[in-house]
Amino acid sequence: MTSGEAQSPGAASPFRRVEDAVGRALVGALDAISTRTFAVHQAALLRIGYGLVFLVSLLREYLNRREIWGDRSAWSPDMARELLNGIEGVSLLLESDSRWWFEGVYLAAIVVSALFVLGWHTRATSILFAVMVVSFNSRSILMTDGGDTVLLLMSIYLAFAACGRVWSLDARRARRTGVRPGTGPGHEVGVLVGLIAMVVLGTTCRGDSWAVHPEFSFAFVCRWIWLPGILVVFGALWRLPREVEQVRAGLVTAIHNCALFVIAAEVCFIYGAAGLYKVQGSYWQDGTAMHYVLNLEYFAPWPGVSHTLAANTEMGVLISYLTVFIQVGFVFMLFAKRVKYVAIVILLGMHFGIAVLLGLPAFSASMSVGDALFLPTAFLIWTRSRVIGRLTARLRRGPAAPARAPADPRPPAVPPASDGPAGLSPTASRA
Amino acid sequence: MQSPDDAVPGQPVDRSKPEVESGAAAVGTATGGPTTDSGPAPGTPSPAVRIPEQAGERSPVDVPTDTAVPAEERRSIAVRSVTAVFAVLAILVTLVHVFFVFLHVAPSNALTKEYQKETGTWVYPYFEQNWALFAPNPMSENFRVQAQSRVRGPDGGVVESDWSDLTLDDLNHIRGNPYPSKADQNMIRRAWSSYSDSHDAKDESAIGSRGPLTQRYLRRIVVHRFQDAGLNRSLESIRIRVATTAIGKPDASPAPTTSYRTLGWWETKPDDFR
Structure with missing residues (x-):
């Protein structure tokens, strides 16, 4: 039975078959990485989330802006330069010491983060956003806390991700005009914004005044990236040959997927490291950590509540242990679907507690947005439709009641609904 | 749990969506239920009916725009x-x-x-x-940064002030504030920790290269605070002390002790003032 036909290929075939299978899997994986844009909705949510965190913090600190980053800061520009010299840091805010430069950059940062939230020419805006976040961080490093670090890392990573493919002005424009991300006519505004982004990036990273490390470093890359960047941005004005366009799209997709992997890894690192450091601490082991944390004056906006909670030792032990378990186990829980969601819900609850009790809403928001990366797409879509649906319903009910009469021209606004099915097949009909 | 499980086979041919995603939808809504607790009681029966069609059926807004090349x-x-x-x-x-x-x-x-x-x-x-x-x-202790000023009076004499508690000013801003400012929460806190990281606690000599920088930062913060309190350039020098109070163990209740670390008098420089 296992005669000639089985034997002659049998000698070589198990290996060849494995070889073929491995080869096919490899090719398939590389194809998938460069053609499938994974987690588009999660990336968009991260864009909106981190954009809002930065925007709100800029608005919140508006009255203190000069003390924190500006001309009235105890951390003078010269001191900032001295510190950044050693670590090759850069900041757009240090280009000039004039007050009006500072005010201008502050205003620009507000506008940029608002546009980033809205997803307006997202790629260019995301680069500007990262430049702004880096600039404000580097200007006053001693003003930052963990939340600022998360925001800094994520803003850089998001510049590599295609985070404007959905829930953005870009997506809306693509639906309406048929001009999709890529190159060719219709991208003139995008090219202009991209050029501005490159000029700002180049200005920020000029760094002629501070030391240049001879060896390779990110600072070195950052210093020169705008040069090829300008060429790439200009190139987008012309429609590329089909093959080049395909390669370009593949590269963009691959980088997006890699960036999202890095973001996921980063979230795991944060929880893993935070958990493993805590395991080493005696207070976390004997469960008194909560007692100490809740008694720290700088993290007690509501001292009465904090002291009451700190006095409850049993609950303190429970929360201390739960914190360590979830943080250490987060990476592993991600691999079990149902457990993962339990972990995320607990973490969100923890972050809510940190936001309110420790007075760290920006930090908590940054961490929560990172967690959202692990939520399923369908849940995000369902939540969005519910939230937006309710919001628009309320808005329509609210102002429409007094403005019923002028709402007559509203019917033209309704057709977008009939516009919907056409939008499902991405706009090809109108393109 | 139960309702999404019913829902998935309930509408099996509804969508050509990959199974993974509809499975994820089911689990996601299962956990999503508790999070979006805001939904009133009637929300409980409806998910089984509503979720699959809402989650499965993407409105055009939810369809990602592809690149120029499909x-x-x-x-x-x-x-x-x-x-x-x-x-x-x-x-x-x-x-x-x-x-x-x-x-x-x-x-x-x-x-x-x-x-x-x-x-x-x-x-x-x-x-x-x-x-x-x-x-x-x-941290098992709270610290308060306090400062003292020496001002040259119009008659040429030097007036030494009492200690004023700069941290307490911060705390007064933080307390009752749902979103405290960095200027209150991080400025003195991190300035002090970076100073103490780069200085010897015994003789206040600088350790490492950042010593002078952190000392200057701390001095400027204090000068600015005194300026805010109404002092002008007649402020000649300042002195800082840090009061550290142990939090103490949860059960044991010995009166918390406060220890002081007093730094030397630092002369102000003209560019310390703003």
Whole structure:
């Protein structure tokens, strides 16, 4: 039975078959990485989330802006330069010491983060956003806390991700005009914004005044990236040959997927490291950590509540242990679907507690947005439709009641609904 | 749990969506239920009916815009090879980055020591991070930065002020504030911790290269606070002391003791004032 036909290929075939299978899997994986844009909705949510965190913090600190980053800061520009010299840091805010430069950059940062939230020419805006976040961080490093670090890392990573493919002005424009991300006519505004982004990036990273490390470093890359960047941005004005366009799209997709992997890894690192450091601490082991944390004056906006909670030792032990378990186990829980969601819900609850009790809403928001990366797409879509649906319903009910009469021209606004099915097949009909 | 399980087989041919996603939807809504508790009681029966159609049926807003080249378009072998090379490059950079960030975040060990220089080059300045949040142990004491001023009076005599508690000013701003400012929460806190990290607690001599910088920062903060309190350039010198009070164990209740670390008088420089 296992005669000639089985034997002659049998000698070589198990290996060849494995070889073929491995080869096919490899090719398939590389194809998938460069053609499938994974987690588009999660990336968009991260864009909106981190954009809002930065925007709100800029608005919140508006009255203190000069003390924190500006001309009235105890951390003078010269001191900032001295510190950044050693670590090759850069900041757009240090280009000039004039007050009006500072005010201008502050205003620009507000506008940029608002546009980033809205997803307006997202790629260019995301680069500007990262430049702004880096600039404000580097200007006053001693003003930052963990939340600022998360925001800094994520803003850089998001510049590599295609985070404007959905829930953005870009997506809306693509639906309406048929001009999709890529190159060719219709991208003139995008090219202009991209050029501005490159000029700002180049200005920020000029760094002629501070030391240049001879060896390779990110600072070195950052210093020169705008040069090829300008060429790439200009190139987008012309429609590329089909093959080049395909390669370009593949590269963009691959980088997006890699960036999202890095973001996921980063979230795991944060929880893993935070958990493993805590395991080493005696207070976390004997469960008194909560007692100490809740008694720290700088993290007690509501001292009465904090002291009451700190006095409850049993609950303190429970929360201390739960914190360590979830943080250490987060990476592993991600691999079990149902457990993962339990972990995320607990973490969100923890972050809510940190936001309110420790007075760290920006930090908590940054961490929560990172967690959202692990939520399923369908849940995000369902939540969005519910939230937006309710919001628009309320808005329509609210102002429409007094403005019923002028709402007559509203019917033209309704057709977008009939516009919907056409939008499902991405706009090809109108393109 | 139960309702989404019913819902999935309930509308099996409804959508051509991959199973993974509808499965994820089911689980997601199962956990999503508790989070979006805002939904009133009638929300409980409805998910079984509503979720599959809402989650499965994407409104046009939820459909991602593709690139100019549709992903499913045929690609020649050459295009696929070139793209694959780029993809491999991107993956390599990603792995290197994740590797170095891991080494940077991990506690000191044989591997981190071996790659210390490379890690530093890769990570600084943009990817520096430290996640020892309230760890290994949270601080077991509270500190108050207090300051004293020497002002030259119009008659040429020097007037020495009482200690004023700068941290208390911060705390007064923080208390009752749901979103405290960085200026209150981080400025003195981090200025003091960076000063004490770079100075010897016994003789206040600088350790490392950042000593002078952190001292100057602390001095300028205090000068600015005195300026806010109404002093002008007649402020000649300032002195800082830090009062540290132990939090104490939860059960034991000996009266918390306060210890003081008093720094020397620091003369103000003209450019300290704003």
